[in-house]
Amino acid sequence: MIAPGGEVADGLGNGTVHAVLSVALVVGYVVVLTLVAVRARAAREYAEFSLARRALPLALIFGSLCATYVGAVFSIGFVGRGFQSGFLFFFIGLAYSLQNVLVGILIAPRLRALSDCHTLGDVIGQRYNGTCHVLAGIISVGLCTGFAAVMAKAGGVVLNDVFGLPPWSSVTIVVGITTLYTATGGLRASVITDAFQFTAFAILLPIVLLVSLAFHLEGGSAAFMEQAATATRDAVGSMSCVEIIGLLTAFFLGETLIPPYANRALASETTRVARNGFVLGGLFSIIWFLIMVSLGIVARGAIAGGTDEDRVLLNLVKTIMPTEGYVLLLVVTVSIIMSSLDSLLNAGAVAFTQDIVRPLRRVPDVAALDVGRAATIIIAVAAAAGAVAVPTLIKGLLICYTVWAPAILPALVLGLWLRRPRPLAGILSMVIGAVVALAWQFLWADKTGIPAIIPALVAALLAYLFGHFFGTSEGEKNE
Amino acid sequence: MTAVIFAIIILSAVLVIASGIWVAVALIGAIAHIERGPASAEDRAPDKDRT
Numbered sequence: 001m002i003a004p005g006g007e008v009a010d011g012l013g014n015g016t017v018h019a020v021l022s023v024a025l026v027v028g029y030v031v032v033l034t035l036v037a038v039r040a041r042a043a044r045e046y047a048e049f050s051l052a053r054r055a056l057p058l059a060l061i062f063g064s065l066c067a068t069y070v071g072a073v074f075s076i077g078f079v080g081r082g083f084q085s086g087f088l089f090f091f092i093g094l095a096y097s098l099q100n101v102l103v104g105i106l107i108a109p110r111l112r113a114l115s116d117c118h119t120l121g122d123v124i125g126q127r128y129n130g131t132c133h134v135l136a137g138i139i140s141v142g143l144c145t146g147f148a149a150v151m152a153k154a155g156g157v158v159l160n161d162v163f164g165l166p167p168w169s170s171v172t173i174v175v176g177i178t179t180l181y182t183a184t185g186g187l188r189a190s191v192i193t194d195a196f197q198f199t200a201f202a203i204l205l206p207i208v209l210l211v212s213l214a215f216h217l218e219g220g221s222a223a224f225m226e227q228a229a230t231a232t233r234d235a236v237g238s239m240s241c242v243e244i245i246g247l248l249t250a251f252f253l254g255e256t257l258i259p260p261y262a263n264r265a266l267a268s269e270t271t272r273v274a275r276n277g278f279v280l281g282g283l284f285s286i287i288w289f290l291i292m293v294s295l296g297i298v299a300r301g302a303i304a305g306g307t308d309e310d311r312v313l314l315n316l317v318k319t320i321m322p323t324e325g326y327v328l329l330l331v332v333t334v335s336i337i338m339s340s341l342d343s344l345l346n347a348g349a350v351a352f353t354q355d356i357v358r359p360l361r362r363v364p365d366v367a368a369l370d371v372g373r374a375a376t377i378i379i380a381v382a383a384a385a386g387a388v389a390v391p392t393l394i395k396g397l398l399i400c401y402t403v404w405a406p407a408i409l410p411a412l413v414l415g416l417w418l419r420r421p422r423p424l425a426g427i428l429s430m431v432i433g434a435v436v437a438l439a440w441q442f443l444w445a446d447k448t449g450i451p452a453i454i455p456a457l458v459a460a461l462l463a464y465l466f467g468h469f470f471g472t473s474e475g476e477k478n479e
Numbered sequence: 480m481t482a483v484i485f486a487i488i489i490l491s492a493v494l495v496i497a498s499g500i501w502v503a504v505a506l507i508g509a510i511a512h513i514e515r516g517p518a519s520a521e522d523r524a525p526d527k528d529r530t
Contacts, residue, residue, distance in 0.1 A: 036510070059505030066498075195506040202499030206492035213489070225481045284498060287491035294488050 022327035029200075029331045036196045037181035037189055046365040049186030049372050050118045050350040051267040056188075060195050061268050061277035064343070066284050067194035068260050069096075070201065071340035072154035073397055076333065078289060079316070080309025082296020085235030086228045092244070093289035095252040097282045103257060104278025108265040110416050112274035119347075120262045120412060121355030127415035128426040130359050135430050137355020139407050140259045143400055144348030145379050147258070149386030150396035151341040156387060158333050161314075171387050174338060179380040182342045183373045187267055187350070190342040197339040201332045208317055208329065209295050216320045218301040227300045246451030254401025254453065256409055259347035345383070349375035398451075402441050406433030406456035410464045424471025425464045433460030 047053055056064075074093075081089035117123050121140055125133025155174030156167050165173070181189050217224060236244075255261070261278075268274035299307075299316040307315055317329045352375040353368050363371060390396040410433065411426040437456035445452050 036506075057505060057509070059502050060509055062498075063502035063505070192506065192509060195502050195509075199499045199503040199506065202495050202502070206495045209492050210489070213485075221481050221485045225484065284495070287494050290488060290491045291495060 018323040021324045025324055025328050026331055029328070029335075033193065033196060033335070037185065037193050044369075046353075046368040046372065048188060049369050050354065051263065052186070052188040052191060054267050055269055056191060056264070056267050056273070057269055058273045058276055058280075060191050061264050061273055062280045062284070063198040064191040064194035064339075065261065065264050065277055065281040066202075066288070067198035067336075067339035068264075068343040069100075069255065069281070069285070069340075070198075070288065070336055071151060072333075072337055074285075074288070075201070075205070075292060075336050076310055076313050078292035079296040079299070079313040080311075082231075082293035083299050083307070083312040084231065084296070084309050086231030086233075086297060087293055088232050088235040088239075090289050090293040092247050092251055093293075094286065095248045096255070097285040097289070099252050099256055100282030100285060101279050102282075103261075103265075104275050104280075104282060107257065107413065107416060108268075108274040108278045109271040111262060111265045112268050112271045114266075117266055118263075118354045119266075119351050120257065120259060120408065121351055123262075124408075124411060124415060124426060125355070125359065127421050128411070129423040132411065132423055132426040132430070133355055133359050135427060136408065136411070137351050137359075139403070139430060139434060140351035140355060141348050141379070143404050144259055144344045144351065145382050145386065146396070146400045146403075148341055148344040148348065148379060148383035150390050150400065151337050151344065152383045152387040153390040153396065155334055155337040155341065158330065158337065167388075171384050174334065174341070175380050175384045175387075178338045178341045179345060179377060182345045183349075183376040183380075186372070187263060187346050190346045191264070191267075193342060194339045197332075197335040201336050204329065204332050205295070206291055208321065208325075209291050209298070212295065212298045212302070212316070212320050216302055217298060223301060224297060228297045231297065231300065240449070242450060246454060249453050249457070250398065250401050250405075250451060253405035253409060253457070254398075256405060257412065258404055259351055260343035263343075263347050263350065341383075345376050345380055348379040349373070352379070399441055402452045402456065403434055403437045405453055406437045406460040408433075410457075410460045414464060414468075418468075422468050422471035425467030428467040429460040429464035432463040433457070436460070 078089060078093070111117070111123060114123055114126060117126065119137070119140065121133050121136040124136040152171050152175050156171035159165055159170035159173060160167050163170075181193060185192075213224075219226075257265075264277065265274045268277060295316065296312055299312050302319055303312065303315045314326075314330070314333070318326050321329070349372045353363075353372045357363055357371055358368065407430050410429045415421040415426060433456055436459040437452050440450075440452035440455050444450075
């Protein structure tokens with residue numbers, strides 16, 4: 001890493017030229033990003049702010065979806081995991097890929113086919129009742145704020161490492177810039193800047209891999225495979241079966257249809273675009289994970305063995321790329337984080353407006369747009385404040401995963417597939433799923449070694465079954 | 480076997496770069512579409528399941 005203060009110059013050698021070029025790269029990237037955001041234009045109507053008029057084409061849905069899920073964990077984190085455990089996390093990541101493909105085939109087109117839905121809360125409200133709608137909204141806003149806090153922390157860490165800024169100002173810069181274009185342009189600005197950011201990292205990071213394979217692979221392909229086999233074997237041997245099942249479950253369900261993904265399904269141009277966007281996104285994640293994990297394996301022969309896993313990617317790039325390449329990668333890293341953060345801020349703001357405010361009081365579209373913008377800012381401030389409380393990136397994400405899957409997925413998926421879903425089932429599964437997830441995570445996860453997502457999912461499903469058999473549907477009530 | 484895995488990794492890298500270029504082209508098109516001004520008649524059609 002470039003340490004605060006003097007080491008920049010050391011790393012550059014005689015480096016005024018390098019320093020100027022590096023600054024020019026950073027400034028150039030920020031200027032282009034700003035131009036792209038400005039071209040996206042301010043949202044003038046609530047339908048533009050929340051769903052970009054439901055007119056997004058396949059390439060933008062695909063790029064934005066990928067940019068949203070490729071956050072700090074699926075880039076920096078996966079390179080670190082490849083460094084530590086070879087191909088193990090590539091295989092675990094396949095659970096995530098499978099989930100995306102299944103969502104594309106089974107759920108995304110059904111979501112898109114529903115009319116007058118801006119959020120998952122709307123979907124749940126349509127299938128159950130108003131109470132479920134608000135409950136889903138509260139969970140969505142809470143989750144988006146939590147995820148955004150993790151992303152704000154990640155952005156802050158990178159800026160802090162690069163420029164030596166105090167953590168609070170690093171977080172403020174990342175959150176401030178992201179909030180500015182998200183609050184102004186809504187979903188369309190978020191999707192368009194995501195597409196730009198996707199382009200940057202989808203081109204640059206594979207180039208880093210190709211360069212490292214071509215010029216920096218100690219011992220050639222045989223050594224690469226030997227490193228991969230050794231690391232994978234050691235990692236598999238050090239994990240229990242329950243741990244691996246817990247990880248597979250978390251990757252399979254933890255991010256399933258979180259609000260930003262659902263918004264992209266709802267904002268697609270057609271049901272076919274919704275389906276293909278998610279299927280392609282799932283297939284893309286397979287090759288993306290392979291590249292990230294391979295970078296980690298290459299790094300085993302290029303950087304010191306005891307390197308902290310969150311620093312493997314940056315240390316590798318610093319070792320094998322010229323200074324400008326390293327600086328550009330740092331910018332791209334911040335970009336990866338911002339593309340996830342903007343999606344979370346927009347999804348949280350739309351969920352707040354649509355699922356909490358609108359069911360409780362009648363709000364016209366013009367006022368809803370203002371509420372959405374204000375909510376974006378409030379969630380951003382809460383996320384920036386919460387970033388300080390996030391223990392580690394992985395821990396923060398796992399808490400969010402743990403709550404989301406049990407609290408929302410049974411009610412959402414069964415609600416979409418059952419002919420007459422019962423509100424009692426939805427309420428019980430959401431409340432019990434969330435409570436068991438939080439209680440297990442903080443009280444029993446360490447003692448038992450069982451990841452909270454598993455018991456919480458079981459409890460949510462049982463609660464749903466109970467509510468389904470003992471409750472009545474809205475239609476039955478009216479009869 | 481090693482050669483096959485290597486070829487898959489390199490092919491994956493090329494595919495990711497191609498995805499990035501595809502999205503970039505679509506992005507340029509989307510921005511041009513926005514700059515052309517108000518939505519076309521087709522865009523303004525009532526929301527329906529256009530499968």
